Amino acid sequence: AQTVTQSQPEMSVQEAETVTLSCTYDTSESDYYLFWYKQPPSRQMILVIRQEAYKQQNATENRFSVNFQKAAKSFSLKISDSQLGDAAMYFCAYRSAYTSGSRLTFGEGTQLTVNP
Amino acid sequence: EAGVVQSPRYKIIEKKQPVAFWCNPISGHNTLYWYRQNLGQGPELLIRYENEEAVDDSQLPKDRFSAERLKGVDSTLKIQPAELGDSAVYLCASSLSAGAETQYFGPGTRLLVL
Numbered sequence: 001a002q003t004v005t006q007s008q009p010e011m012s013v014q015e016a017e018t019v020t021l022s023c024t025y026d027t028s029e030s031d032y033y034l035f036w037y038k039q040p041p042s043r044q045m046i047l048v049i050r051q052e053a054y055k056q057q058n059a060t061e062n063r064f065s066v067n068f069q070k071a072a073k074s075f076s077l078k079i080s081d082s083q084l085g086d087a088a089m090y091f092c093a094y095r096s097a098y099t100s101g102s103r104l105t106f107g108e109g110t111q112l113t114v115n116p
Numbered sequence: 117e118a119g120v121v122q123s124p125r126y127k128i129i130e131k132k133q134p135v136a137f138w139c140n141p142i143s144g145h146n147t148l149y150w151y152r153q154n155l156g157q158g159p160e161l162l163i164r165y166e167n168e169e170a171v172d173d174s175q176l177p178k179d180r181f182s183a184e185r186l187k188g189v190d191s192t193l194k195i196q197p198a199e200l201g202d203s204a205v206y207l208c209a210s211s212l213s214a215g216a217e218t219q220y221f222g223p224g225t226r227l228l229v230l
Contacts, residue, residue, distance in 0.1 A: 033217055037221075043205055043207075043226065044222070044223045044224065045209075050217060093158070095217075102147070102172075102215065103149070103161040103172060104151075104159070104161070104209075104219060106158025106159050108157055108158055109156075109158055
């Protein structure tokens with residue numbers, strides 16, 4: 001079974017600065033997807049960024065980028081120019097590329113605080 | 117395009133009472149998921165539907181939980197009877213298909229069992 005670990009229960013960053021959230025995962029599969037979801041107090045899970053395991057290039061979405069290290073099974077999220085609206089719980093998630101395993105496996109989350 | 121819709125947003129019940137949650141997925145999405153999120157944890161899958169067929173319900177406590185997706189669109193998740201440990205947020209998500217990369221989540225239903 002796949003597992004996802006987020007070792008930082010809480011992180012804080014000053015507005016306009018950069019922060020990196022860590023995620024490691026364990027799998028025996030070679031083809032899969034990795035995601036970062038954001039969950040504000042409203043509880044709605046919002047997709048931030050996704051990475052296909054077969055792609056070597058790291059995904060980027062505006063101020064959000066990932067550092068995907070497949071051999072190390074590491075998938076960190078970098079938020080640049082942090083904004084107050086970035087404050088939320090961030091979840092790393094894994095999904096098999098095989099149809100039969102399409103459930104998302106989540107880590108336990110990192111609570112991000114952005115200080116003005 | 118409307119997102120995933122869930123109702124109610126909040127529900128407070130006493131233990132041993134029944135409760136039901138409703139989900140309307142994004143139009144055209146064939147795959148529907150129910151996740152449960154306990155306080156301070158990430159969501160965990162309860163059941164996955166492909167159209168009207170439940171294809172992954174290994175994590176659903178079948179003694180008290182049931183779900184249906186009639187006509188392959190809306191879905192209802194029911195708990196009867198509820199226990200204190202069922203207090204959680206119940207999230208519904210949908211995707212175009214099981215092979216689709218991304219699941220889109222609804223706002224969730226927060227259940228408190230007293």
